[in-house]
Amino acid sequence: MGNRLVSLCCITAALFCLASCSSTKYLPENEHLYVKGEVEIDSDTIPEQYIDPLSESLEELLRPKPNTTILGMRPQLYLYNIAGEPKSDRGFRNWLKNKVGQPPVLLSDVNREYNENLLRNRLENLGFFQAQVVSDTTINNRKATVTYTATPNIIYRINSVTFDVDSSDLGKAIKSTESASLLQAGRPYNLDNIIAERERIDNDLKNKGYYYFSPDHLVIEVDSVSDGHQVDLYVMIKDETPARAKRPYYINNIYIYPNYTLTQGGYRRADPDEADFYRGFYFIDPDHTFRRFALANAMIFREGELYTRGNHNRTIRQLVGMGSFRFVRNEFVDVDSAGKATNKLDAYYYLTPMPRKGLRIELLGKTAAVYNGSEINVNWQHRNAFRSAELLTFTVYGGFETQTGGNVNLNSSFYRYGVEASLSFPRMIAPFEWKPTKRFVPRTVFTAGYEFLNRRTAYSLNSMRFSFGYMWRENTEKEHDLKVLEVAYVQPWNITDAYQALMDTVPPLRHAIEPQFTFGPIYNYTRTNTARTDLKHTYYFKGGLDLSANLYGIIRRANVSEGRQYQIFNANFSQYVKVEADFRHYMRVGLHATVASRAMAGFGYSYGNSRQLPYVKQFFSGGPNGIRAFRARTLGPGSYTPEFYGEDNFFADQTGDIKIELNTEYRARLASIVHWAAFIDAGNVWLQHADSEKPGAAFSSNFVNEMAVGAGMGLRFDLSFLILRGDFAMPLRIPYRPRGERWVFDEINFRSPDWRRNNLVFNLAIGYPF
Known part of the structure; x- marks a missing residue:
């Protein structure tokens, strides 16, 4: 090495x-x-x-x-x-x-x-x-x-801003926007702000029906003040502004082409007599490729309404968000009456569908240390399953991983295969009227799947799952994901004698293969403004609530401590409340430098029919996206000392019911596509209840003294389509050491091969850790 x-x-x-x-x-x-x-x-x-x-x-x-x-x-x-x-x-x-x-x-x-x-x-x-x-x-x-x-010398500042407009309807509309002006007395003069002010006024007018108005119809004159480094600004309408830009427009007829192809020779305008009229819209779709109600529900404009840019963009967003159209183009055409132009617009929507059916095959190879494997995914989609833009997806997958070096152990090799079916509706399907937003397309999603996992020398697991729920965006920054019901069922099968003997020696290993049955709602809320490029500070927040069998467990009066533990389909059902929160903050400190920080916490409270979260719901720590100085699933819980078992050095995954993690890193560009980062991570996982087999694993008021700390540096290669990341990290605080010996600064010795082998951890990953 x-x-x-x-x-x-x-x-x-x-x-x-x-x-x-x-x-x-x-x-x-x-x-x-x-x-x-x-x-x-x-x-x-x-x-x-x-x-x-x-x-x-x-x-x-x-x-x-x-x-x-x-x-x-x-x-x-x-x-x-x-x-x-x-x-x-x-x-x-x-x-x-x-x-x-x-x-x-x-x-x-x-x-x-x-x-x-x-x-x-x-x-x-x-x-x-x-x-x-x-x-x-x-x-x-x-x-x-x-x-x-x-x-640069002395900067000029704005002395005054005057909206010099007449008393026409257009002038009054422009004057009404004055209070929200980006140009304020006392601020530095900036041409970018003047350009943005013209666009702001134009956007406001577009939402008041002035379809033909544009920023070019405005002029902002600058007049320097003689008694200082100041300027006066005058907002005016250009004299050559055409008449049609000075009046608001209203929507007349709305024509929809649901099955338009670019080979039709250009966009043609239909006559009302050759179209099917439905709920105020004219449909030109002789083959009835789409149900009328689905497209009518996506339309925001209605005949007789004032044109607004907001409704214009929302309609396009709704149609694109349905996920069935490759191209969405619209056109507004003046309506003439007796040879004279009116203030009405006919709206035309030309929708070019994607191919209704598609097949995608992915073959992946993966390697990590002495582990190598491969995976194949076959995905079939139908983008208009019931002629209302429903997305029907079937996925079949399989893969394997094997150990090609080192001491082969019970957890070293496995293969798995499974199938999943998903049906997504571009609308809310509920027994009551529910329209959380019209700015974005909400979705109702049904998912069902089965997976078989075989760790050949240890055990096999059969897993089945089903979920039904809704996804919707409140606005560009807020997103909701509500699974009204998620059911998961796991049963072990074919446990080998070797693994059985190991479980007899190490009882906590039994938890990984316990039969599991969870059912209940899951809700996740996401809020972020990271898409904003004009802000110095941006953030990301995701909070989640996961419930299982709470009401059912209360009705059954389940209490595992008193011997009242019940089963469904030969599995003890899990009864718990799980809460998670993940907050990230990004601060730009230069054109190509950022300080990124994350604070995350998770808490699982099991009661009634359970003493701890099911294995698949528990938290773990370490790895390339967590505390990078410790390998994935090797940290904790608490101050418990991880152990290797047996002659083959089998190492069990370490999981917990409670998690706290803090990360921060400085990211900067070195040159071209090469970036670097320096980081520090801290955190751990804990069990809800004390476990005699894992001393020190339970959460207590002393949790701060059981936090692990690691630090390191790494390179990131930004290839635009992906980011390849390599991080070197080392532990600074090891929680399972005796008290008073957990900080290990005095042991750092980069010149020692033994120290490097035992302490330097290399993480290779795709994308940023947070």
């Missing part, structure tokens, strides 16, 4: 040197490689905390961009150079040079005067009307850096 690491480091260092030397070796004579453009801010009037963000934002404007770098190397330039001159426009060498490689960006490609004007213009748009920019070039070993020094 140590020799391999040394060899890898040597190879990496050699590549660094090779790539570094070759970056300038092939440059034309008297040319220099342009490696960096930087902006320095020379100002006594800008607060210190704004200097770096302003400098970084200005550097993003500089053109051209230097060659792409990864950890200081320029691999694309290197490949361009070693490809040489291709003999033709085909072949490997041409592909390597022109498709993969990147030609050198030369200093002669840099137009300093253009960049100076670009930076000066941007500063003026930010309110620095008398900004100055100069530049200088530094050359070292044929590598050139251009430094731009910007002197």
Whole structure:
């Protein structure tokens, strides 16, 4: 292991040197490689905390961009150079040079005067009307850096804002938006805010029926004030604004083409006489591919209503959200009366369906340490099962995992297979009227499945599940998932003598294969604003409530402590209340840096017919998405010391009824697609009740002293379609050590092979941990 690491480091260092030397070796004579453009801010009037963000934002404007770098190397330039001159426009060498490689960006490609004007213009748009920019070039070993020094001077601020409009209906509509203006006296002048103000007014007018109005019909004049660095702003309607942009419009007829294809030769407008009229809508669907009521329910507009952008977007969102259409296009057409234009619009909706049936096959390979395996998933879908945009899905899957090295143990190899059927309706199906929102498509979902798991040398499990519930979005930030009923049934089968003997020695192992029967509602609520790119602080919250057999257990007066424990289908039914909360906060600290933090907690309270949560509902800790200094399912519960059992070093998963976890990490970009992170994690799991077989595992008021702590660093490769993550972590606090010896700072020794082998944990995963 140590020799391999040394060899890898040597190879990496050699590549660094090779790539570094070759970056300038092939440059034309008297040319220099342009490696960096930087902006320095020379100002006594800008607060210190704004200097770096302003400098970084200005550097993003500089053109051209230097060659792409990864950890200081320029691999694309290197490949361009070693490809040489291709003999033709085909072949490997041409592909390597022109498709993969990147030609050198030369200093002669840099137009300093253009960049100076670009930076000066941007500063003026930010309110620095008398900004100055100069530049200088530094050359070292044929590598050139251009430094731009910007002197912003004093920023101009808004003195007053006047909505200079007439008393027409349009003028009154614009005047009514004044109180919500983005332009306020005392704030710095900013061209971006002026553009956003025009768009804000236009959006407000669109929601008042002014379909043909646009931001270009507004002008905001700027007049500097003579007695200071201030400006007066005047919001006005342009004189050349057309008449139709000055009046609100109403919806006339609504035409729907549910089975429109692009091969029909363009969008055609129907006559009411050739369409089927249903609930105020005209349908052009001779083959009756969709039921009328499903599409009518998705329409927000009604004949005679005022046009609004909100209803326009909500209708499109409803149709797209049904999940059955590849393309959704709409068109609004002026209605003429006696040859004269009116203030009415005919609405046309052209809907191009997706293929009704589809088959997808996925073959996956996976490897972790000495474990290797594969999995196949076959998924068949029908996107219009009952002609109302229902999604019917059948999935068949199977996979295996086997141990190819190390000491083979009872938990090392398994195979599994299963089938799942799901039926999703794009509406609420309930015995009463329930429409939680019309902004998004709600869904009613039925799911049923079966799985067989065979750990060949230990045991087998048969699992069956069924659920029925609803999913809906309240708005862009709030989402609800309510399973009115979820039933899960697990039965063990074919327990081997070896595993039976191990259970006799280690009774807690029995919990993993106990017959399980859970039934009850599950509710999850999610709220997040992480899609907002304009905020410095964003968050994500998910809370869940899981109930099983609460009312039934009370009716039966179940009490396991008193010997009253009941079964359903030869399994003790689980009676519990489980609550979970996961809160994440993200703070941008630069253009390419973020501090991400997470606090999560889970609590399971079992009573009546149960003493602890069923195995599949319990919490675990450790692993690539948890406390990364400990491997998955190896931490806890509490201060219990994990043990290896038997000659084959069998290690049992550690689970608990209660979980607390805290994480924070600093993420930043190194270069191009390469990012890095430094992190610290803390947490543990505990049992609800004391267990004589697991001393120290029960939750108590002393839980803080049983928290594990780990820290580490890692690299992330952002390939746009996925993020590949590799983290190295080490424990800082080990909860199962004796009191007073749990912090292990004094034992850290990176030079020791034994310490590295026993303490450094490498986690390879896809995506961020949170």
